[in-house]
Amino acid sequence: QEDKFKKVIAHAKEYGYIFGSSEIYDGLSAVYDYGQNGAELKKNIRDYWWKSMVYMHQNIVGLDAAILMHPTTWKASGHVDAFNDPLIDNKDSKKRYRADVLIEDYAEKQYQKAQKEIVKAKKRFGEAFNEEEFIATNSRVVKYLDTQQSVLKRLASYLEDEDLDSVKVLIEELGIADPDTGSKNWTEVRQFNLMFGTKLGASADTAMDLYLRPETAQGIFVNFLNVQKTGRMKIPFGIAQTGKAFRNEIVARQFIFRMREFEQMEMQFFVRPGEEMKWYEYWKETRLNWHLSLGLGAENYRFHDHDKLAHYANAAADIEFNFPFGFKELEGIHSRTDFDLKAHEEHSGKKLQFFDPELKENYVPYVVETSVGLDRMFLSIFSTALQNEELADGSSRVVLKLPAVVAPVKAAILPLVKKDGLPEVAQKIVEELKWKFNVIYDEKDAIGRRYRRQDANGTPFCITVDHDTLNDESVTIRDRDTMEQKRVPIAALKSMISEKVDA
Numbered sequence: 001q002e003d004k005f006k007k008v009i010a011h012a013k014e015y016g017y018i019f020g021s022s023e024i025y026d027g028l029s030a031v032y033d034y035g036q037n038g039a040e041l042k043k044n045i046r047d048y049w050w051k052s053m054v055y056m057h058q059n060i061v062g063l064d065a066a067i068l069m070h071p072t073t074w075k076a077s078g079h080v081d082a083f084n085d086p087l088i089d090n091k092d093s094k095k096r097y098r099a100d101v102l103i104e105d106y107a108e109k110q111y112q113k114a115q116k117e118i119v120k121a122k123k124r125f126g127e128a129f130n131e132e133e134f135i136a137t138n139s140r141v142v143k144y145l146d147t148q149q150s151v152l153k154r155l156a157s158y159l160e161d162e163d164l165d166s167v168k169v170l171i172e173e174l175g176i177a178d179p180d181t182g183s184k185n186w187t188e189v190r191q192f193n194l195m196f197g198t199k200l201g202a203s204a205d206t207a208m209d210l211y212l213r214p215e216t217a218q219g220i221f222v223n224f225l226n227v228q229k230t231g232r233m234k235i236p237f238g239i240a241q242t243g244k245a246f247r248n249e250i251v252a253r254q255f256i257f258r259m260r261e262f263e264q265m266e267m268q269f270f271v272r273p274g275e276e277m278k279w280y281e282y283w284k285e286t287r288l289n290w291h292l293s294l295g296l297g298a299e300n301y302r303f304h305d306h307d308k309l310a311h312y313a314n315a316a317a318d319i320e321f322n323f324p325f326g327f328k329e330l331e332g333i334h335s336r337t338d339f340d341l342k343a344h345e346e347h348s349g350k351k352l353q354f355f356d357p358e359l360k361e362n363y364v365p366y367v368v369e370t371s372v373g374l375d376r377m378f379l380s381i382f383s384t385a386l387q388n389e390e391l392a393d394g395s396s397r398v399v400l401k402l403p404a405v406v407a408p409v410k411a412a413i414l415p416l417v418k419k420d421g422l423p424e425v426a427q428k429i430v431e432e433l434k435w436k437f438n439v440i441y442d443e444k445d446a447i448g449r450r451y452r453r454q455d456a457n458g459t460p461f462c463i464t465v466d467h468d469t470l471n472d473e474s475v476t477i478r479d480r481d482t483m484e485q486k487r488v489p490i491a492a493l494k495s496m497i498s499e500k501v502d503a
């Protein structure tokens with residue numbers, strides 16, 4: 001799996017998806033730049049989310065709030081006092097880790113061990129295998145899963161009580177070692193605030209201390225009434241936003257999974273107090289279905305319902321994805337009560353309430369939020385799409401099976417040879433298709449090599465212009481996944497491509 005992850009990172013660079021930030025200066029850790037293909041893939045994922053949220057729901061509208069916000073925002077939201085990660089240092093290696101992540105990784109390993117046993121047993125018993133019964137009765141599997149659960153429970157409860165000493169005790173009890181050096185010589189655990197500070201204004205004595213936003217949600221909360229009033233929105237309604245967020249993350253070893261500058265896609269749904277659980281269930285299901293619609297395989301997703309909740313929540317779940325390094329959080333769905341709006345009322349002295357015409361009363365709405373990382377979405381899609389495929393003739397190919405709807409380049413137009421007027425016909429097709437799709441022209445190398453290049457690039461279609469095209473106005477269209485080739489009229493290309501790539 002580690003090997004697979006290395007391949008993902010190398011492929012992302014080789015094909016212009018992701019580069020390290022300011023690489024010529026040796027880079028900046030956990031900061032990345034998206035290249036020509038990456039920028040396009042990211043934009044397509046963002047659009048796919050935006051459409052499903054804003055266009056598909058008559059009662060959800062968009063917002064684009066600023067990254068810089070009045071500093072009291074972060075006092076009200078609790079980030080100044082409580083947006084901390086528990087850190088631990090290894091005394092021998094001098095390396096710093098997030099204590100909670102070390103423990104979560106340990107728990108995940110227990111889960112993986114259980115899965116291995118299940119897979120083995122499945123192979124052994126074949127048809128007769130009853131998975132549920134096996135999990136319940138096999139003592140090894142029971143032990144792994146119990147350990148996983150109990151470790152996570154203890155961690156959550158210590159963190160909630162801010163009992164950092166017990167976190168350290170847990171690390172020692174589990175025998176967790178420095179992942180790089182194997183040393184178990186740990187320091188105490190302590191809290192570290194994740195917000196990036198900056199200054200507004202030039203003069204030293206009047207400059208205001210600000211933070212780069214660590215989440216986009218607060219821009220939505222402070223604009224709640226602006227949007228509600230000007231959009232004449234009635235509860236229930238939602239506000240959706242995508243944008244950059246910044247966190248001074250300490251563990252930054254998982255490529256774009258955990259970045260210091262990243263992008264979130266968040267939606268806050270404002271509901272009547274007392275109706276939040278209904279909407280929480282609705283959004284859990286709706287968001288999972290959105291992920292499934294990308295076709296990466298239902299087995300790669302699972303819910304993780306939180307037993308221990310943050311101070312502002314009365315229900316919370318993660319949608320976890322099977323990343324190359326195991327199941328990890330991809331999206332969070334939280335029932336946040338009226339915590340945020342009330343806190344902003346208190347700190348600003350302004351009312352943030354809704355007059356409900358049916359109930360004929362004013363109230364501070366409750367909020368159900370869905371929050372997904374765009375970069376994590378990118379990683380989930382990219383890492384699953386990258387495959388090494390054995391072909392019938394014994395050869396193999398590297399293919400990036402990106403869902404067509406998000407693929408950066410939808411079609412490559414290829415003249416079979418660089419002469420006889422074929423390039424001109426191919427260019428004409430590019431001119432026609434470019435109004436609707438991102439397409440490219442490629443005439444370099446033999447046709448087989450060009451196909452392979454587009455496979456690795458994730459392009460769903462290759463369109464080849466050959467000598468017959470000059471007479472029959474038809475081309476060959478090749479499907480990336482099946483490698484099937486079909487002869488079709490040039491006039492039919494637009495609708496054929498649309499059928500596969502339109503959302």
Ligand code: ATP
Nearest residue numbers: 249257258259262329330331332371372373375376
């Ligand atoms: P984690 O526990 O993995 O640090 P979190 O619970 O702090 O995540 P939230 O604050 O709920 O995350 O943020 C919502 C979403 O934003 C996450 O589900 C994730 O997809 C994304 N996200 C959070 N932090 C990062 C980061 N440092 N880099 C990339 N994406 C992130």
